[in-house]
Amino acid sequence: RHRATVSVAIKKEFWGMGLGTALMQGMTAFSEKNGAKQLELTVMSENKRAISLYERQGFIAVGRMPNAYLMKDGSFCDEISMVKIL
Ligand SMILES: CC(C)(COP(=O)(O)OP(=O)(O)OC[C@H]1O[C@@H](n2cnc3c(N)ncnc32)[C@H](O)[C@@H]1OP(=O)(O)O)[C@@H](O)C(=O)NCCC(=O)NCCS
Structure with missing residues (x-):
């Protein structure tokens, strides 16, 4: 119960x-209010825009799964695990 998984997607x-x-700040406030002690997420390593947003919001990378995604063109992409301690 002390762990919350978050994700965000905008058109x-x-x-x-x-x-x-704004959504990430809202989710953080909601999670804190409801007793979460840490927020967790995963993101594709090539998603620089999302990683930049998460780092600015206080998330740190704690792990990397190589070749987690097999892309349509046959290439692979790693998955980064991130956490924000509240
Ligand atoms: C990632 C995503 C949620 C960001 O949402 P957003 O509303 O555009 O985010 P914001 O406008 O709050 O912030 C964007 C920030 O990205 C940064 N940024 C923009 N282009 C960038 C790039 N090419 N590389 C790195 N950072 C970039 C900017 O610094 C900007 O910060 P600033 O507003 O302080 O200048 C949105 O792009 C999205 O929904 N993507 C598709 C789904 C997705 O990838 N979700 C995450 C899966 S884990």
């Missing part, structure tokens, strides 16, 4: 307007 036409940041 592309609304990227870069601060909505991802």
